[in-house]
Amino acid sequence: MKLRAALLREIGVMAFETLRANKMRSALTIVGVVIGITAIVGMTSLVRGFDRSFREMLEGLGPDTIFVAKFSGISFMSGNDFIDLIRRPNLTPDDARALERLESVRFIDTMLGSGLSNSRERISYRGEETKRIQILGATEYFAQVGFIPLEAGRFFTAGELQHRRAVVVLGQTPLESLFRFTADPIGKKVRVAGEQYTVIGVMGPRPSPGGFNVGQDDLAVIPYTRYQSQFGVASLNWSGGQHRDVTITVVPRDGQRAVALREIEEVMRIRHGLRLDEPNDFDLVTQDAMARIWQQTTQAVFLALVVISSIALLVGGIGVMAIMTMSVTERTSEIGLRKALGAKPREILWQFLVEASVLTLAGGVLGVLLGSGTGLLVHFISGFPISLPWWSFALGLGFSATVGLVFGMVPAIRASRLDPIEALHHE
Amino acid sequence: MSLIEVEALSKSYQMGSVEIHALQGVNLTVERGEYIAIMGPSGSGKSTFLNLLGCLDTPTTGRYVLNDHDVSSMAEDELAQVRNEEIGFVFQTFNLLARATALQNVELPLVYAGVTAHERQARAREALEKVDLLDRVMHRPNELSGGQRQRVAIARALVNDPSIILADEPTGNLDSVAGADLLELLDGLHAKGHTLFVVTHERDVAEHARSIVHLRDGQIESIESREG
Numbered sequence: 001m002k003l004r005a006a007l008l009r010e011i012g013v014m015a016f017e018t019l020r021a022n023k024m025r026s027a028l029t030i031v032g033v034v035i036g037i038t039a040i041v042g043m044t045s046l047v048r049g050f051d052r053s054f055r056e057m058l059e060g061l062g063p064d065t066i067f068v069a070k071f072s073g074i075s076f077m078s079g080n081d082f083i084d085l086i087r088r089p090n091l092t093p094d095d096a097r098a099l100e101r102l103e104s105v106r107f108i109d110t111m112l113g114s115g116l117s118n119s120r121e122r123i124s125y126r127g128e129e130t131k132r133i134q135i136l137g138a139t140e141y142f143a144q145v146g147f148i149p150l151e152a153g154r155f156f157t158a159g160e161l162q163h164r165r166a167v168v169v170l171g172q173t174p175l176e177s178l179f180r181f182t183a184d185p186i187g188k189k190v191r192v193a194g195e196q197y198t199v200i201g202v203m204g205p206r207p208s209p210g211g212f213n214v215g216q217d218d219l220a221v222i223p224y225t226r227y228q229s230q231f232g233v234a235s236l237n238w239s240g241g242q243h244r245d246v247t248i249t250v251v252p253r254d255g256q257r258a259v260a261l262r263e264i265e266e267v268m269r270i271r272h273g274l275r276l277d278e279p280n281d282f283d284l285v286t287q288d289a290m291a292r293i294w295q296q297t298t299q300a301v302f303l304a305l306v307v308i309s310s311i312a313l314l315v316g317g318i319g320v321m322a323i324m325t326m327s328v329t330e331r332t333s334e335i336g337l338r339k340a341l342g343a344k345p346r347e348i349l350w351q352f353l354v355e356a357s358v359l360t361l362a363g364g365v366l367g368v369l370l371g372s373g374t375g376l377l378v379h380f381i382s383g384f385p386i387s388l389p390w391w392s393f394a395l396g397l398g399f400s401a402t403v404g405l406v407f408g409m410v411p412a413i414r415a416s417r418l419d420p421i422e423a424l425h426h427e
Numbered sequence: 428m429s430l431i432e433v434e435a436l437s438k439s440y441q442m443g444s445v446e447i448h449a450l451q452g453v454n455l456t457v458e459r460g461e462y463i464a465i466m467g468p469s470g471s472g473k474s475t476f477l478n479l480l481g482c483l484d485t486p487t488t489g490r491y492v493l494n495d496h497d498v499s500s501m502a503e504d505e506l507a508q509v510r511n512e513e514i515g516f517v518f519q520t521f522n523l524l525a526r527a528t529a530l531q532n533v534e535l536p537l538v539y540a541g542v543t544a545h546e547r548q549a550r551a552r553e554a555l556e557k558v559d560l561l562d563r564v565m566h567r568p569n570e571l572s573g574g575q576r577q578r579v580a581i582a583r584a585l586v587n588d589p590s591i592i593l594a595d596e597p598t599g600n601l602d603s604v605a606g607a608d609l610l611e612l613l614d615g616l617h618a619k620g621h622t623l624f625v626v627t628h629e630r631d632v633a634e635h636a637r638s639i640v641h642l643r644d645g646q647i648e649s650i651e652s653r654e655g
Contacts, residue, residue: 010538021526337522340483341583342511342539344504420483424522 007347008354015355018327019362029323030363032316033403036309037367037396038374041388043305044395045375049386051298058287058294064257065145067285068099068248068264074283074293088281089272091246093224096139098271099248102263104256109145109249112137112224113231121193123168123220125178133174133218135192137227143169143203145249153186153201161223168192169201172217192220195230261286313399316363317407324356324411335415336423349416356408357401364400368393428495430590430622431457431480436489437645438475449475451645452489459590462617464633465626467642474595476642477626481514481593482506494590511539515584517594521576523568529555529579530564536587554582558612574605581612591622598632610635 019026071085096110113136120132136142143155156167168190170178179185185199206216222230252260261284268282328335335348343351372393375386438450450472457463467473478484479491482498485506491498496509515536523532533551542550555561558578568576577597584592594613598606614635617623625636633639639651 007538007541010544017526333522334524337524338535338539339507340481340510340516341536342507342587344507344539347539421478424483424518 008350011347011351011354012358014351015358018355019359025323026359026362029319030316030359030366032312032314032319033360033363033400034316034367034370036312036316037364037400038370039305039312040309040399041368041371041392041396042374043301043371044392045372045386045388046378046384047298047301047305048389048392049375049379049384051294052387053385054294055291058291062251063287064252064254065287066250066252066257066260066264067283068095068250068268069283069285070243070246072283072285074285074289086243090244091248091282092244093228093246095246095268095271096248098267099250099264102260102267104252104260104263106251106253106256107141107144108251109139109141110137110224111139111142111247111249112227112245114245114247123170123174123178123190123192125188125190128178128180130174130177131218133171133220135227135231136219136221137224137231138221139224141249141251142221145251146206148206149204151202151204152184153199155201156223161225164223164225164229166195166197166226167200167222168197169203169221170199171203171219171221172205174218174220175202192222193230197222257286309399313403316360317403320356320360320404321407321410323359324352324408325414327355328352328411328415331415332418332423332426335418336420336426339418339420340424345416348418349412352412352415353405353408356412357404360400360404360407361397364397367400368396371396429456430459430461430494431455432490432492433457433480434490436476436479436486436491438472438479438484439487448645450479450486453645453647455640455647457622459622460617460620462613462623462635462637463625464636464639465624465642466628466630466633466639467648468628470644471642472645473626473642475645477593477595477624480591480624481516482510507539511536512587513590515581515587515589515592517577517580517584517592517597519596519599521568521573521580521600523576523579523583525568528565528567529560529571529582532568532579533582533586536583540587550586551582554586555579557585558582572605573601574608577601577605577609578612581609581616585616585621591624592616594623594625596627597625598627598629606632 068091070088070091071080075085076082093110093112096108099105100108113134121135122132123130140156140158140161142148143150150169153169155169156165159165160167170185175185178190179188182188185202188199189196190199191197203217203221250260250264264284265280269280272281274281338348338351339345372388375388378384379386433453433455436450436453437448440447440449453472453476465473465476475484479486480493482493482501483506485501486499489499493509494513496513498506498509501509524535527535530548530551533554534547537547537550552561552564555564558581560575560578560582563571563575563579568579571579577600581592581597584594597613598609601609610632613623613625617637623636625632627633634653637653639653641648641651
C-alpha cells in the first residue's frame, strides 16, 4: 500500500490532536485496553520472576535427589482424590532405615515436623524468645541433602542422632532474635519448647523462590530421634485417614539414580505389601518431575492470563469500534471536505486506522507502565521476585496497536467509502 | 486548447424507480481567466453541474476535459488528485476544521499534495496574505467573523494554485457588508488572472461575473455576456 511518509506523519499528528481534543472520551475508551495490557505485563513480570527463581531453587536441590513421599503434586496431577491419598500408609523412620541399606544409595535423610501437621514452637535464651518457628527432626545428612551451608559450628553426628542428644542447629531467624547481642552462639544453652538444648551450629540463609522471605529461615533442626521422644510424630486426622509427616530424602551414588529409583520402588512396594496389580501407594519425586509439574502449572497460569487479557482487549476493542463509528458519523462533513480537497480513499482509511491505533497504543503504553509499576511495587513491598522482559513490553504495545487496527477497520472503511458530495452536505 | 471543454454532458440519477435527468447535454467552453456565474432555480441542475465541474462526481455520458485531463472516465483516486491539483473549493458553509488554526486549515490541501511542513506553512501564509488575514493565522474559526472565515476558505482554495476556483453560494451565510467585501475579493482574484465559477441565485452576486450561465431543467437556457 503506497502512502507518502510525510502524509503518514501528518496523519499521526492529526490523530494525536483529535485525541487531545477529546481527552475524556479517549480515556474512557481505552480503559479495557489498559486493563488488558496491565494484566499481560504485570502478570508476566510476576509469573516469570517466580518461575525463574523457582527453577534456581530446584537446581539447588541437586539433579539426583529423590524424595520419597506419601503423596505429592504428582499424585494430584494424575487425578487422585485427596481422601484416597491421605488414607495411604504413612512413611516411617523404619522405611528410611530399610532404604539406607540399598547399594545404590549414598545417604538418606529422614525429616519429621515438616509439611501439613507441623507444630510450631518457640525457642528461648536468657529472657529473649523467638516467634513460633518450625522445629525439624532430621538426620546428620540434613544439611547435605538440602544443600544448606553451615555458617558456624557443625551439624550433629550419627552418634548424637543415635543417642538422642539435645543439640540444635539454628536457622537465621532464631539466630537473629536470640543472639543479637551475643558474639558466639555456639555452645550456648537454649530452651526449645521448654527443654534445654545446646546450640552446636548455625545454618546460612536458605534458598527460596527468588530470595523473598516466606519464612524459609524460621527453623531449627534437632536429631529426629530426639524429636520423636519430645514431640512424638505429629499426626493429622482427615476423613478417616491419619496423616504423619515423614519425608525421606535419598541421595543416590553417582550415576546410580535410575537404579536407586527402581530399588526404592521395589523395597517400598514390599514393605507396603502391594500385590503386582496394585499401583504404588507412595510417590517418588525427582527434580525433573517437579520441574515438569511446575512447568504445567505456569503454562496453566499463562493460559488463564491470555484468556483474561483477551477478554479485556476484546472489550477494549469493541469500545474502540463504537467510539470510532461515532467519530466517523460526527466528522462526516470533515471527511467530505478532506475528500474534496484531494484526500484519496486510502488516505482517509489510514487517518482513521492510525487514530484508532494511536488511541489503543496510548492505552498500551499506560498498561505497560501500570503493569511494570505493579510488578515493581509488589517486588519492593514483599520482595517477590519479578522479571520485566523487553518482549512483554513489545507484546503489550504490539497487541494494543493491533486491537486499534483490527477494531478500527470497519469504521475506517466506512469513512473511506463515504460519497464526498453527500458527506460535504451532512449536518 | 481551452481550459475547460464540456461536451454533451449528462447526469442521471436513479431515485427509487424514477430516473432523474439532472443534467442533459450541456456544452460549454471556458478560457483561462474567465469569471462565470451559474444561475438557475432549484432543480435546474446547478449543483449537479458544479459537482461535475469540481470532479466530485463523474458524468453519465458526455465529456469533460479540464486543463488537458479528460475527467469524464477517471477512477476515484485520479479524481482526488485532479481535485487536489486543479480545483479550489469555496463552500457556502465555509467548511473549516473547527479544531485547527486558520493556518492549518489553509495548509490542508497541501497535506494531501505531499508538500513538506516547512513549505506548507510558507505557502499557507502567502495565501492568507492574499486575503489580508496575516494577522489572524493562529486564530481558530470560532475566533473569526463570518467574513474572515470565508476569506480563510478562499485562502485554502488558492493555496494549491488551482486552475479553477469553484464557489458555491459564497455569500449565502454572510451579512451584506461581509458579502460585499467578499465579492470585491473575488473581483480582485479575477483581475489577477484566476478562473472563477460562482454558483448563486442572487442576481447582484452574479453581476460581478463576466458571463452568466442560466440553467433550467438540466440544460443551458442562455449565456449572458457582461463584457465591458
